[in-house]
Amino acid sequence: MDVALNAQGSTLLERARRVAGIAGQHADDVDRNARFPREAVDALISERLLSIQIPVTLGGEGATTAQIAEACTVLGQACSASAMVFAMHHIKLSSLVTHGSDSPWHQSFMRRIVDEQLLIASATTEGGIGGNMRNSICAIEVDGDTCRLQKDATVISYGRHADAILITSRAHPDAVTTDQVMTVFTKDQYTLERTNEWDTLGMRGTCSEGYLFKGEAPKEQILPKPFAEIAAQSMLASSHLLWGGVWYGIAVNAMTRAQAFVRAAARKSPGQTPPGALHLAEASSLLQQVRANVTAGLARYEAALAEPELLSSMGFSVAMNNVKLAVSRTVPEIIDHAMQITGIMGYKNGTPFSLGRHLRDAQSAQLMISNDRILANTSNMLLVNKIETNLLG
Amino acid sequence: MFLSPFLARNRYPCVIESTGPQAALQRSDAVKTQIREMLAQYASLPSAAGLDDDADLYAAGMSSHGSVQLMLALEDTFDVEFPDNLLNRKSFSTIAIIEQTVNQLVAGKEAA
Ligand SMILES: Cc1cc2nc3c(=O)[nH]c(=O)nc-3n(C[C@H](O)[C@H](O)[C@H](O)COP(=O)(O)OP(=O)(O)OC[C@H]3O[C@@H](n4cnc5c(N)ncnc54)[C@H](O)[C@@H]3O)c2cc1C
Numbered sequence: 097m098d099v100a101l102n103a104q105g106s107t108l109l110e111r112a113r114r115v116a117g118i119a120g121q122h123a124d125d126v127d128r129n130a131r132f133p134r135e136a137v138d139a140l141i142s143e144r145l146l147s148i149q150i151p152v153t154l155g156g157e158g159a160t161t162a163q164i165a166e167a168c169t170v171l172g173q174a175c176s177a178s179a180m181v182f183a184m185h186h187i188k189l190s191s192l193v194t195h196g197s198d199s200p201w202h203q204s205f206m207r208r209i210v211d212e213q214l215l216i217a218s219a220t221t222e223g224g225i226g227g228n229m230r231n232s233i234c235a236i237e238v239d240g241d242t243c244r245l246q247k248d249a250t251v252i253s254y255g256r257h258a259d260a261i262l263i264t265s266r267a268h269p270d271a272v273t274t275d276q277v278m279t280v281f282t283k284d285q286y287t288l289e290r291t292n293e294w295d296t297l298g299m300r301g302t303c304s305e306g307y308l309f310k311g312e313a314p315k316e317q318i319l320p321k322p323f324a325e326i327a328a329q330s331m332l333a334s335s336h337l338l339w340g341g342v343w344y345g346i347a348v349n350a351m352t353r354a355q356a357f358v359r360a361a362a363r364k365s366p367g368q369t370p371p372g373a374l375h376l377a378e379a380s381s382l383l384q385q386v387r388a389n390v391t392a393g394l395a396r397y398e399a400a401l402a403e404p405e406l407l408s409s410m411g412f413s414v415a416m417n418n419v420k421l422a423v424s425r426t427v428p429e430i431i432d433h434a435m436q437i438t439g440i441m442g443y444k445n446g447t448p449f450s451l452g453r454h455l456r457d458a459q460s461a462q463l464m465i466s467n468d469r470i471l472a473n474t475s476n477m478l479l480v481n482k483i484e485t486n487l488l489g
Numbered sequence: 490m491f492l493s494p495f496l497a498r499n500r501y502p503c504v505i506e507s508t509g510p511q512a513a514l515q516r517s518d519a520v521k522t523q524i525r526e527m528l529a530q531y532a533s534l535p536s537a538a539g540l541d542d543d544a545d546l547y548a549a550g551m552s553s554h555g556s557v558q559l560m561l562a563l564e565d566t567f568d569v570e571f572p573d574n575l576l577n578r579k580s581f582s583t584i585a586i587i588e589q590t591v592n593q594l595v596a597g598k599e600a601a
Contacts, residue, residue, distance in 0.1 A: 230552070230553070267548075271548070272548075272549065272550035273550070274547065274550055274551070274552055275547070275548045275549075275550065322547065322548070324547050324578070325578070328578060405574075405577055405579070408577045408578045408579070409573070409574070409576055409577040410573070410576040410577065411573055411576070473553070476553065476554050476557050477553070477557065477576075479557050479560075479561060480557055480560045480561065480564075480571060480576060481573060481576050482573055
C-alpha cells in the first residue's frame with residue numbers, strides 16, 4: 097500500500113514515523129498542559145504531510161484514505177492529540193477534494209495548501225444544536241459578491257492555530273435548519289472571540305475551544321454542493337475511518353506497553369505463564385476486531401468511491417456508523433485490559449507502562465458525535481434498510 | 490392520530506383502474522397528491538402541498554428521519570418494499586422521483 101515516495105525518497109509511512117518520534121517526545125507535556133502539539137504539527141509541515149491527500153494534478157500526492165488512516169495509526173501510538181489534529185485536518189481536505197475539485201477558487205486553495213502547508217480546522221458543532229451537525233441555526237448571508245457568517249461555534253479544535261476553517265451554516269437566512277452549506281474562510285477573513293475553555297479529561301492537546309466566529313469572504317468560497325451531500329459522501333466515511341485509525345493507534349500503544357510488561361514478567365520466571373498473559377490474549381482478540389472493523393470500512397469506502405450512488409446509500413451509512421460505534425466502544429475496553437495487566441505501573445504517570453493518558457484520550461471516542469446520536473440514526477435507517485445476508489459483500 | 494380518508498393506509502386510489510394516457514396522467518397526479526399529504530403528515534413537511542414536483546425536498550427541510558417515515562408510509566399504502574439499492578438520497582429527493590419509483594415498484598409487483 098505504501099509506495100508513495102517523496103522527493104527525498106521516503107515512503108509516507110517513514111515520514112509519518114519520523115513525525116511520531118517527535119510527537120511522542122512531547123505527548124505527556126502536551127497532555128499535562130493542554131497545549132497545542134506545536135512540535136508535531138511543525139514536523140507534519142516539514143514532512144509535507146498536510147497536503148498528501150490533494151490530487152497530484154493540484155500539486156499534492158493523491159494519498160488514499162487508507163494511507164492517511166495508516167498515518168493516523170502511526171501518530172496515534174505516539175500522541176493522540178497530534179494524531180487527532182492530523183485526522184481532523186484530513187477530514188476537511190476530503191470534503192475539499194471530493195466536492196471542490198470543479199470550483200476554481202477551491203482548486204487554487206488546494207494549491208495553496210500544498211505550497212504553504214496550511215492547517216485546516218472544522219466548525220460544525222453549534223451552540224443550541226450540539227453534535228447534530230446536519231442542522232444549523234446560523235445562516236450565511238450573501239450580499240453581492242461577499243458572504244458573511246457569524247456562528248456560535250462551541251467546539252473548534254486547534255481553532256487558534258489553524259490557517260483556515262471549514263464552517264457549516266444554513267444556506268441563506270430563510271433556509272430551513274437542514275438546508276446547509278459549508279464555506280472556507282481563511283484566517284485573514286475571520287475573527288474568533290473565545291467563549292469556552294478546553295480543560296478536559298482527555299484529548300487535551302486538541303485545544304478544542306469554543307468561539308464566536310465572525311467571517312466575511314468572497315461568496316465563491318462557499319462549497320458548490322449542499323452540505324447534506326458533503327456530509328454523506330465525504331465527511332461521514334472519512335471521519336469515522338480516520339478517527340478509527342487514531343483510536344486504533346491508541347489501543348495498539350496500550351497493548352504494546354501491556355505486552356512489554358507481560359514479557360518482562362515471563363523472562364523473570366521462565367516456565368511460568370505470567371498472570372497478565374490471559375488478559376493480553378483477551379485484549380488481542382478485541383484489538384483484532386477493531387482493526388478488522390477499520391480495514392473493512394476502508395475497503396468498503398474505496399469500493400464505494402467508484403459509485404456515488406453507493407456512497408449516499410443507507411447501507412453504506414449504516415456500515416460506517418457501525419465502524420464508529422464498535423471502535424469507540426472497544427478501544428476503552430482494550431485499554432482497561434492493559435491496565436489490569438500492568439497494575440499500578442500502568443496506573444501511575446511517568447512509568448514506561450503508564451496508561452492514564454491513553455485511557456482518558458480514548459474516552460472521547462464515544463462523545464465525538466455521541467454514540468447515542470449515531471445509534472438513533474442507525475436505528476432509523478434499519479426500519480427500511482435490510483440486514484446484509486452475505487459474508488463477502 | 491387523524492387520518493384523512495384519502496390517506497387511509499393500504500388503499501390505492503381507485504383511478505388506478507382506468508387506462509389510456511389521460512388516465513395515466515390523472516393517476517400520476519393522484520399519487521403525487523398522496524405523496525404530498527404523506528410528506529406533510531409523516532415527514533414533518535407541512536409545506537409539501539405547495540412544493541413543485543421537482544423541488545428539492547431536503548432543501549425544503551426533510552430530514553433523514555423524515556424520509557424513512559415517508560418510505561414506511563409509502564410501503565404500507567402501496568404495499569411495496571423499497572429494495573436496498575433505492576435507499577439513497579436521490580430516490581427521495583423530489584416528489585416526481587418518488588412518484589416514478591413508487592409506480593415502478595407497483596408495476597413490478599403487478600407484473601410478478
Ligand atoms: C476531542 C474532540 C474534538 C472535537 N473537535 C471538534 C471540531 O473541531 N469541530 C466541531 O465542530 N466539533 C468538534 N467536536 C465536537 C463533537 O464532534 C461533537 O459535536 C460534540 O462532542 C457533541 O457535543 P455534546 O456531547 O455536547 O452534544 P450532543 O451531540 O447534543 O449530545 C449530548 C448528549 O445528549 C444525548 N443526545 C442528544 N440528542 C440526541 C439524539 N437526537 N439522539 C440520541 N441522543 C441524543 C446524547 O446522549 C449525548 O451524549 C469535538 C469533540 C471532541 C471530543
